[in-house]
Amino acid sequence: MDRVAEARTLLEDVAAHWRRQRLAAWGSAVAACALFGGVLGVRVGLAPLIGAVVAGTLAAGWGARMLRARPLTPRTVAEHADRTISGLEESTTLLLAESTSLPFLARVQQARVAEALLTADRIPMLPHASARLAARAAGIAVLASFALALLPARSPARSPEGVERPAAATPPAQVALGEITLAWTPPAYLRRAPQSGPAGEVIVEEGSTVRWRIAAPHAIGVRLVDARGDTLAATRSGDAWIVEQTVDAPLLWRAEAIGDDDTIVRGPDTRLGVRIDAPPVIAVLAPVGRVTLDWTEPHVVVVRALVSDDYALGSLGLRATHARGRGEGVRFRETELGVEVEASPSPTSRVVSRRVDLDSLGIEPGDEVYLAFTATDRKAPQPQDIRSETIFLAVRDTFDLGTGALAGVAVLVEPAYFRSQRQIVLDTEALLRDARLGTVRDVTPRSLEIGLDQEALRLRYGALVGQEAEGLGEDDHDHEEEVDEDGRPVQVTMEDFVHRHDMEENATLLAESVKSTLKRALAAMWEGEKALRTGRPRDALPHEYAALAALEEIRLTERAYVKRIGFEPPAVDVEKVRLSRTAKDLGPTAVTAEVIDHRTEPELRDALSVLDAAPSLARNEVLEAAGRRLATIVVEGTAPGLHLEALSALRSLIDGNCADCMAQARAGLLGALPVPPPPITPTRR
Amino acid sequence: MSGVPMFWLGAIALSVLFAWLERGRWRRSAAAALPLLVAALAFPPRLPGRIEGARTLAADADRATVEATTRAVRPGGTITVTGDGLHPDYWPLLAGRRIEWADPESRTGLATLSWPRRAWLGEPVRLEGVITSADSVTVALTGPAGERDSVRTDSTFAFTAVPRATGDVAWSLAVGEGHPDTLGVEVRDPPLLQVVILAARPDFELPALARRFEAQGAAVILRTRLTASDVRTVRYGQADAGDPFATDALASLDLLVLGDGAEATLPGAVRERIVAAVRDGLGVVQMVSEPRDRSPLFPFEAVRLRDVEQRALITLDSVQLPGRVPIAPVLVNGGEVLATDADGVPTASVMAVGRGRIVANRVTAASGWSLSGELAAESAWWARVAGAAVRQPDGQWMVSDSALVRVDEPVRLQWLGDTAGITTLVEGDVTDTVHWASADSLGGEVVLWPRAVGWLTVRRVEDTLRVLVRGAADHQAIASAARLDAAQAAVAAAVVDGPPADPLPRELPRWPFGLALLGAAVVVWRLQAT
Incomplete structure (x- = not known):
């Protein structure tokens, strides 16, 4: 490769190298900014990733802009070399041109510059502002991140219950509730003077006419609201509003003033007690x-x-x-x-x-x-009347049987195993049923046993009316009819047959026909006994019924009647409702009992369950119902003052201007609930 | 490879890269130190530790600190504990070391406190404790409705409160002028029981009992024998319409009440099914009016009592109930005594038969209490007598009455029942699956480490438990008393010989690295500036 090409290659390599370095610097700066963004996001409550992405993106965008603004090309390197390396004669940029396109002198200069560039020590680093800027940005971001991370944590402000405090209600408009005074006039029959006073815990006489005078500047309407939901509209009288009502029962009231813009100003709940006129x-x-x-x-x-x-x-x-x-x-x-x-x-x-x-x-x-x-x-209009307890005066009768008349009667002590006529009837019926079902093949043994019981019962009753005891080896002398000292026949009593729950001195004397009815019963018993002892229980049954009916007749005649004082019961259809001692018309054998809601104070319990819920229309309805119920308890309960604060707290919750009313409302609702009985649950073992 | 070495490798690689990029320029190469310093600041290196001869542990040290301190002290070395001692569970960690601890001279305030963490609506909750004080102090209990009860004592105290509503309920207990403790109780609706009552004849008591069960939501079937062949069945609540004595119906039945003479009206096959059901957990209450023989459904001995009052005062759980009620002239022997009359003769007894229980009840007319105005007495009677027989639930959570549940302290919850299935812990917005710390055929135990103050929920299909978690500043007096007791025991039982401890590596402090980072940043800045 010739020297020019070599020098050109050097310029390109240096440019590439500088680009990589600058990119690395900006990359670090972007990372540092992302780190700062993440830490900042955590501090302000955002997800750290969001902060990091945002900050990193911003830094990357800024960095890309800076990089595009100052491109690093071989020309840039050449220009920088001209400035920083001596001997290049400001001609380094000639290396970027093709030699064939240059004139001769330029080619010579190109070769000289190439030689000078290649023999130079090195090309100094371009002090790019953007790279320095990147380094500064990275350093600042890193330091800021650490500083931010080291700052003490700031705990979020939360209310003790972890519930966001609702926004305070907008302050009321100009409408306001002023002084409220009460004036009440007792009923005329009490002949008491009217009274008046400021609104507060007032007790008036039953039937008093109470007049509220309410000062409410700038109000377009005023009403009196009973805590149970009833509303009375007030009428304007001068600069005040008047409500008048006759009061017969305690009530819990509050005044409400309505402004032009439909704002409502509510007063506190106040109890009005009523002293009931008691009967004498x-x-x-x-x-x-x-x-x-x-x-x-x-x-x-x-x-x-x-x-x-x-x-x-x-x-x-x-x-x-x-x-x-x-x-x-x-x-x-x-x-x-x-x-x-x-x-x-x-x-x-x-x-x-x-x-x-x-x-x-x-x-x-x-x-x-x-x-x-x-x-x-x-009391007007209807006086109350009362009757005292009854004073009993009795004039003793001159004819007094007493118990001495019965002294000569042989009264047998009823043995513990003694069977009654009804039991004999039941036993006979059971024997006949068993014979019909085939569980008993020979009815004679049981029939004989029942017959013996019938005999014993007959002899016992017979002894009372003077009949001889048969087959018992008793004395044979005649039993004369018992008479008293005046020669009159002794009244046979049923003292041994019936259980008297009344005092003896209050019992009336027996009717004359007891003895004859008893004889009739004995005759029926005798017939029944004969049939039983000859193994014919089916024939004995009608006679047993007859004996039982006669004994019932005797028992019913011993009833004592006393006039019911103070209450006249309706006439009773005796034939319809008197016990018939039969099993028919018992009613349905399978009954589903009516489902009863045993939950006490359901309105209060429902309110407790929605207290922590978010404010909503449904929630307010539940709280309103609880408020009405609580008002009733306040008015009628024994500790009314205890629940007034809860009532106010509930009202504040519904209105949405509650400060610390949640706990107060909860306590009040809980306090108004009755103590439930201990349930039946598995005992811990 | 774990995170820390990877981070170091990454930091070193980055440093080498920077150094290569700036090769030949030693000043700029200093910038390579920056990532290394950042890494060092985050994870300073550790040097091998030294085993010391003695150390001091402060009271209320957490588990990690206790473990680290113990490992740093050689066997036979001395650990001095200050204050009122460590958490009772941490003393075993000091095994093999001498323990020096000075018992504080004065102890005042709450020493013990116990209360049930769960209660049924209407069930009396007993809160009791012991205070240590030279003079009498006022102990006051404030209920969720603001009701207040107090007692002046210098030793034991007890309060009984009845929750009026279900949910998470908290009482506040203050001893003298001290910081009040908050005691949380989960109040639940009574379980929906399945009850069958069998009456041999019409009467007043058993229908009244049926209504009592129905009032708490139970499904009740009352069968009354009217005549030899007529039976009337009345269903209360959500009672099923089928045969209550079928095998599957008995398996889901919680309680069977047999009126006097009712057992004799049952066919033999039905009686056998009932006996089998009792062995599987069904409860039976037998109303006793007359002497009777033993039977599988009456495993007691009942003989006639002579010269006995027809109406008696009843003592139930050491408390005499007001008002007299009729009792049967029968002496019932056997089983565990639930209640007695004034002469100490049992009026109600319970005996276990397999997994079930049978109660013999001599009070023939418990309505006598209500009719004389003592409704609470009758309620207490049936709650105790019938409750002793009612079938136990398939599974339930149990929390010790004296357990202190606080943040970052272990709390042990016992589960009685089958341990199959998932147990879920819900704490705030976090839901976790919990595993058994130990389990056997009877149940299991989980150990939780609550992380936040408030109510946490431990949920299983059969039962869900709510427990109130308090902060570290709560129950200080009780925790301190428990620590004092545990410290005394630990000091007394401290054994010198023990296994040698592994020395802890020492971690270099971070502040020099922070300083170096700052310096490097300044150097880089200056280099860039020039």
Whole structure:
């Protein structure tokens, strides 16, 4: 290769070398900028890759621009060599031209320059501004990245619950709620003066007319909202707004003012308590307990009571109910008696009494008189009346059986194994069913056993009516009919057959026909026994039914009737509803019980489940329902103040201007929930 | 090849490349030092470590520090622990070294605290603990509804609270003026039970019991024998319409209540199926009114009691329930006693039969409590008596009542049941699969290292557990007390002989490399400028 070509090649190699170096420098600068972008992205919360790509792209674009602005070609190298190497006589660029295209002198100069270039030490590096710039940029980016990485971390500001705090509601417009005053007038019958005062925890009398006076400058409308959802529109009166309502129950209210631009300013929830007019209270002072008089004693009883009311008493009286007769023949007659006021311990209480002459009521031996004080108050429009506990007065009858008349009756103690007539019927039916099903081939043994039971029962009943005990080796003397000391036949009682839950002295005497009915039952038992003991249980069954029916008849005649005071039940269709002791019409054998939601306070529980949810229309509806329920609890509960804050917090959540109301609302809702009973769950083992 | 050597190779290659590009220009070659310095700054080299004779460990040191310190101390060397000691799990790491530790003279505050991490809605939660204090202090418990209960004590205390709503519930316990501890409890709805009640005759008690089960969401079938041939079946809730005594139905049944005399009304084949089901885990409550013989479904001895009151006061879990209720004049022997009357005679007993349990109940009319206004007593009665028999769930999580769950500290969760299947941990936005630390035929254990404060969820198909994780600053007193106890035990049990430790390589500090980087950058800048 000639020297010119060699020199030309040198220029090209140097240019290429410089291009590579510059590219490497810019590459480092781009990488450094990308590093800086990544670190910056992390610090500002972006993904580091995004920051790196953006910064790297920007740096690469800038670098490409710089590279295009200053191209590195062999000409550039030649020009730089002319400037930096002596002896080239400013002719290095001749090397880039083809020798054949140059004139003679140029060719000679070209050869001389080529020789001088090739013999020079080296071509100094071109101090390209862009490369220096790249190095500077890389250095700055790297240092900045480290500086940024070393800065202390800044923790993001989060609310304690990790919930973004909603934007504060825009401040209300010019509309505002001013002073609210209450004035209330008790009902006329209470004869109390009207009162007034600032809005707060106020308690008024039941039926009072309450008037709210609300100051609301710049409001176009004002309303009173019950926390349960009811709304009362106020009417303008001068510079204030008026709401008037008669109050019969406690309520939780708040005032709302509406502005021109439909902004609503809400006041705090306030409780209005109502003192209910209670009915009078009567306490019987005398007599204490039940009074029983002998016919020979004076028929006069003094009754006394203390009657009181919270406001004022109306009428006072004494009601006497005269009961006469026995068994199903009891008759009642009511009489209203007056009372005398003995003392007035207070303006709203009286001690009243009455000297009751029983003879004036037409009382006879064995009769009873039930006395009860009555009182009314002055509540308008309908007074409340009350009746005291009943005072029982009884006049002992001159004819008293007592238990001595039965002293001569041989009363057998019922043995524990004794079977009843009903059981005998059931056993016979079971025997017949088994015979029909084929589980029993010979009915005779069981029939004999049942027959023995029937015999034992028959003898027992028979002993009570004086029949002889057959086959038992008992005495043979005649059993005369029992008579009392006056010669009258003894009343056969069913004391041993029935379980009396009443006090003996309150039980009425038996009817005369018990003995004859019992004899009829015994006859049926005898027929049934004969059939059973001869192995004919099917023939015995009708007689057993007859005996059972007769015994039931005896039992039913022993009922004692007492007039139900104060309540008149509807007439009962006895044939329809009286127990028939049959298994028909039991109703469906498979029943699906009605599904009952046992969840207590479902509105409050639903609100708890959506408290942490994002604000939405559905969420607000749930919170509104919970608010109404909570308002009811506040108004009617025993600790109303406890839930007012929760109510306010709920309202703030719905309005979206809540500061720290989430925890308060949650606590209030939880506090309003009842304590559930312990569930039945697998015990930990 | 790991990341660090590759990084060094890359840095060296880059440096060589730069040096070659700038060959002959020694100043510019200095720029080649830049990548090497960057690499050195990120991963400074390590020199072989030295084994020391003694070191000091600060209290609350993390596991890595404890391990590193132990390896740096030769066997037989001394490690001095300051403060109230290390985490109880870290003491075994100091094996083979002498331990020097000074017990702090004064200990005040909470020493122990236990509370259940899970509760059913309505189930009383008992929070109890011990404080160490010379004088009485006020211990106050504040509930999620703001309700407050307090006691003044210088030793033990206990509170009972009843959660009113399901979810993640937290109580706050403050001892004196100290920082209150937050106690988290996961409150769940009661499990949906499948119950069958068999009555030999119509009565009031068993339908009332059926309604009680239904009120908590159970599916109940009440079968009442009306006559010899008539049976009425009432279904409550989501009870199935099929035969409740079929084999597959018994397999899913949780509890069978047999009224007095009801067992005799069951056909023999049904009784055998029930016995087999009890061995597989079914629970049975037998209402006892009369003496009766032993049977597979009544493995007790029941004899008549004479001269016994018809109505008795009942003691349940050492607490006497208010109001008297009718009890059967029967002495039931056998099994574990659940409740007694005033004379100590068992009124309810439970006996295990296979995997199931049978309860004998002498209280014939538990409604007597409700009718006399003591609804809570009746609820407590059935919760205890029926709960003792109800079938255990297929699988459930158990957390120790005294476990402290804090960030970056291990928490052990026990699983009772089949360990097949996936266990998932959800912590914030992160979901991980968790593997058993140990497992056997009865269950398994997982060990978690919570990373953030808040509620974390451990989920399996059969059961999902929620646990509240507190920060390192929480439960300080209890953790300190636990550390003190563990430190005392560790110091007493410290053994000198032990395996030799591997010396730790020492890592060179990074600041000289940072300084060199800065210097190199300045040099490069100057070179470029010139």
